[in-house]
Amino acid sequence: MSWSRISVYTAVVLLLSLLVAVISACAPQRGAPAPAVGPGETGFPKMTLKFNHVVARDTPKHKAAERFAQLVRERTNGAIEIQVFPNSELYKDGEEIEALQTGAIHFIAPGTDKFGVLVSEWEATALPYVFSSVEGFKQFEDPDNPVARELFEKLRPKGLLGLAIWENGWKHFSSSKRPLIVPDDFKGQKFRTSGKPDEAFVKALGGSAVVMAFSEVFSALQQGVVDGQFNTWNNIYTQKFHEVQRYATSSEGAVILLYGVATNAQWWDSLDSRTRQVLFEALKEATKYGNELAAEENRVAFEKIKASGRLEIHVQTPEEAALWRVAGEQVQREWVSQGRISQQTLQKLASLGKTR
Ligand code: LMR
Numbered sequence: 001m002s003w004s005r006i007s008v009y010t011a012v013v014l015l016l017s018l019l020v021a022v023i024s025a026c027a028p029q030r031g032a033p034a035p036a037v038g039p040g041e042t043g044f045p046k047m048t049l050k051f052n053h054v055v056a057r058d059t060p061k062h063k064a065a066e067r068f069a070q071l072v073r074e075r076t077n078g079a080i081e082i083q084v085f086p087n088s089e090l091y092k093d094g095e096e097i098e099a100l101q102t103g104a105i106h107f108i109a110p111g112t113d114k115f116g117v118l119v120s121e122w123e124a125t126a127l128p129y130v131f132s133s134v135e136g137f138k139q140f141e142d143p144d145n146p147v148a149r150e151l152f153e154k155l156r157p158k159g160l161l162g163l164a165i166w167e168n169g170w171k172h173f174s175s176s177k178r179p180l181i182v183p184d185d186f187k188g189q190k191f192r193t194s195g196k197p198d199e200a201f202v203k204a205l206g207g208s209a210v211v212m213a214f215s216e217v218f219s220a221l222q223q224g225v226v227d228g229q230f231n232t233w234n235n236i237y238t239q240k241f242h243e244v245q246r247y248a249t250s251s252e253g254a255v256i257l258l259y260g261v262a263t264n265a266q267w268w269d270s271l272d273s274r275t276r277q278v279l280f281e282a283l284k285e286a287t288k289y290g291n292e293l294a295a296e297e298n299r300v301a302f303e304k305i306k307a308s309g310r311l312e313i314h315v316q317t318p319e320e321a322a323l324w325r326v327a328g329e330q331v332q333r334e335w336v337s338q339g340r341i342s343q344q345t346l347q348k349l350a351s352l353g354k355t356r
């Protein structure tokens with residue numbers, strides 16, 4: 001090869017390498033974080049967000065989350081996509097709070113008792129007989145009510161921010177051993193509970209209890225690790241708990257299952273105000289939709305459970321409820337005396353729904 005040929009060859013190789021370097025510098029890098037979002041055609045940043053939860057699809061929580069996703073998709077012309085993951089598909093109880101703190105996901109809606117691991121004051125909302133009436137917890141669900149807002153902000157030092165309160169329904173006890181009518185019936189029985197307030201309620205009623213992730217309840221009941229559980233008709237039916245239990249007591253008025261929809265505070269604050277606004281407004285509408293659905297979904301689930309003939313169901317009388325209330329109020333006093341919650345929060349919750 002002559003020198004002139006070599007130099008032409010070298011020049012071509014150099015040119016090609018330069019071209020490859022330029023192209024690869026412009027191409028997205030595999031494994032690198034997603035590029036910083038800039039305003040798209042719609043004026044909204046292009047984002048895919050994750051909403052994790054632990055219950056089934058046929059629940060008020062999943063339906064409200066899907067409605068939220070749909071409204072956001074419509075109002076941002078598809079720029080913001082919210083993927084909803086039910087059934088602990090991504091993260092189970094406990095894990096989802098951590099995943100939200102690290103920013104791996106964007107929204108969760110756990111039972112409000114589950115925020116107790118971060119801020120014990122949240123447990124006030126899950127204590128037995130804490131709300132004086134249905135109007136009381138309905139008022140708590142209003143996103144503008146100051147009692148909920150105060151609790152939402154208390155999550156900030158832990159990296160989270162509360163955005164809305166969702167509802168499922170009243171919790172009811174079931175057992176594989178015997179009917180649960182008076183507190184004495186709880187003796188010698190072990191129950192799965194979702195958090196510390198329910199655990200204390202069972203103990204005050206005379207039974208024993210263990211806090212366990214929701215995803216593990218069915219097999220714990222089936223294998224006799226626990227004798228019973230405490231949940232809404234909707235959760236009992238969609239998880240098939242009634243198929244591995246024999247007795248249940250319908251006890252409206254003791255514990256209402258509420259959810260706190262939360263996001264990662266730092267991520268939320270980093271959004272531009274228009275994006276925050278569209279998310280918040282859509283969430284408000286989804287909240288109204290889901291919370292209006294809850295009572296009916298639970299009524300239907302109760303009918304289906306009765307029709308299945310699997311459970312012997314006792315409907316609690318006011319006299320029996322009065323005995324359970326004694327145990328519930330004992331738990332409220334314990335929570336205040338142990339400093340887990342303040343008397344002030346308890347009073348604020350109890351006074352909701354009362355006409356002045
Ligand atoms: C439970 O753990 O029993 C509930 O909090 C599950 C849920 O999210 O409804």
